[in-house]
Amino acid sequence: MMRFLRRQGWVAGLLALLVFLFVLTKLIQPGYGSGDFGSLARAVLPYAFAVAAQTVVVIAGGIDLSVAAMMALTSVTAASMMNGASEEYAYFVVPFVLAMGLVLGALNGLLIVVTRVPDIVVTLATLFVLQGAALLVLDAPGGAAAEWLKATVVGTMPIPGLPDWADAWVPKALxxxxxxxxxxxxxxxxxxxxxxxxxxxxxxxxxxxxxxPVARTRIVAYALSGLFAALGGLSLTISTGIGAPIPGPYLLASVAAVVLGGVALGGGKGGLLGPIIAVFVLRLVRTDLTLLAIDPNVTAIIEGAIMVAVVMFGAFITIRGRPAGATP
Amino acid sequence: MTNSATMPQPVSLGRRLKRFMADRPLIPLIILLVILVLILQVLRPGIVNERWIANTAKFAIPLAILAGCQTMTMLTGGIDLSVGTVATMSAFIMATQIVNQDPTVAFILAMLPAVLIGLVNGVGVGVFRVHPLIMTLGTSLIGTGFLQVYQRTVIASGAKIPDFLNWLGTGLTYGFPNALFLFVPVAVLIVFTLNRTGFGRLLYAVGDNERAARLSGVRYWQVITALYVISSLLAGITGLLYIGLIKAPSLSLAEPLVLPSVAAAVIGGTSIFGGRGGYMGTIVGALILTVLTTLLTILHMPEGGRRILFGFMVLFVTAAYLRIIEDK
Structure with missing residues (x-):
């Protein structure tokens, strides 16, 4: 029963929860329309990439604590490179930053393989290192983003053959x-x-x-995680127009969404779809709390509490799901 | 391989050195500390005097107590990243409540969040088996949220630093910092608890082999819960000491101490995997880091560079200890 729930029904259940939340949102705020959905998609963007970065590594049986710091570093790098540069220069910045994420992520994996220190410790150390590097690049929020990049997340995507009212629900960010x-x-x-x-x-x-080839596969998994984190960092720069050297709450959010998305923290199970839906669920909860006119600081508390509860629940499921007598 | 059991082979110098490091980590650490002080003296002749030593001790003591929290949690294979938030909370609450409350009441109010966060950490780690890193990160996020809400309620009443904490944080008695009056009992208590009491032995036992400890009848969740509450309480007390030293209550007061506290414990020879280490090494580790910070400040190394260095130090030392343990 538990197994079936985790394997098949989980994503479907999550999707039902998402639909339920949308209905709830519409009930709270009857005016909730396509514009609000667009801003939701924009808000989800960095979280979704952070979650994707975490998911790949968790599926490979590890955990990446440096996700948020990697996003901060790539974000400030992109922002400071594009600051005062021409629009065309951004065509060079984007691949450069993505390659940087890929290489730094691979370095994470390489350190884990070479030192044989558990990934949680290695990525904790690289979390500090990347955070420091981000501060070296920019010591205060600043920089800029190219206009054409900013345009990629604003507005809707015109799809031929689709009526305008439906088009409005297809934000570019999504x-x-x-x-x-x-x-x-x-x-x-x-x-x-x-x-x-x-x-x-x-x-x-x-x-x-x-x-x-276990070692090589692990390095590739971390490199992919770095790539996704770099995408997340870029999307942060694009949507805010600046880069901030202090990592956002993306680490905990990514772990929470991974757990809520049905990916076992032990590894080897789950896909990307579940965690992405989970991100939408978590963001929509935040939207609802805001719509209910709850103090944003209180919202942060509730959000944190939900994420901790989700992680606790996930850990609990993991103990329950483990066959009796197996070593932890 | 086959005759190694019967014939004692000559032990190479490298191995002997490794074994020596593993058995007596304090001696190389103290040598390192002396070398750092000597470098400092060479770079800035005359800097090392009575005042400098007192000043270094003043700044090393809060770090050493927080590193004590890390040492104890690391002995069980955990970590406590919420110490920064807990210390900040108790300091901030103390500074704002003392304005129109009795000192005793203010103290109790300041310690309340510490106990609560410790309790939640302990239950999350001990009962639900969430990884301590994730758990303490989550509670620190929630704690920061609470602090932000709280800050707005006391914005009108202002804040002041109680005279007693001022005396404790910055005062000198016969050239010795008054903070020692707090630190010496705390240090003695931690060392005594770890080496001479049943609770201390339980911490080592749980960290060394959790399954064996459980099978021998250790109530895992009770040990862990008690541990995280003690760790949080110590962090809260550190916050009070630190506010007396820094004298400026802010919402990120003790946050910069979190990473060095982990680094100090790791450098001091406590294994991040649990079961090995002690508090004396951690104290020397905290002193080393404080002297190193002075050194880096003199060399004009920015905050970002310092973080990078600390991150690499954690990784390097952990990898080195892993090799030493494998060799034994």
């Missing part, structure tokens, strides 16, 4: 998110590499004995 995620995720999931990532998360020893 399209950008889905395209970025699925261009990377779908080919990966279908490939040998994707299978290897699931394999090392599920049972590292068994994967190793079946000939999976």
């Amino acid at each position: 399209v950008l998110l889905l395209v970025c995620l699925f261009v990377i995720w779908i080919p990966l999931r279908r490939s040998r590499l994707g299978l290897s990532i699931y394999a090392i998360g599920s049972n590292e020893l068994a994967a190793f004995r079946s000939g999976v």
